[in-house]
Amino acid sequence: LRPIQEVMESQARFSSDAAHELRTPLAVIQTETEVELRDKKSTKTSHEAALRSNLDEVHRLRTLTERL
Numbered sequence: 001l002r003p004i005q006e007v008m009e010s011q012a013r014f015s016s017d018a019a020h021e022l023r024t025p026l027a028v029i030q031t032e033t034e035v036e037l038r039d040k041k042s043t044k045t046s047h048e049a050a051l052r053s054n055l056d057e058v059h060r061l062r063t064l065t066e067r068l
Contacts (some may be wrong), residue, residue, distance in 0.1 A: 021064055025057040 036042055036050040 018068060019052075022061065025060045025064075029054045030058045 032050045032053055036047060039046070
């Protein structure tokens with residue numbers, strides 16, 4: 001039973017790590033978007049910066065999912 005338990009623990013660790021790695025860029029995208037939309041003084045430049053940052057996070061997510 002020990003090998004089965006070790007495999008199950010390994011899978012649980014992997015799932016936890018993967019979920020964390022996916023949640024982080026999603027949280028960044030959500031936060032930046034919400035802040036930008038709520039900022040009444042936002043400009044085209046700040047919108048562009050937020051979009052570029054979000055695009056970087058999307059690329060990061062794509063890389064992570066491709067590696068899975």
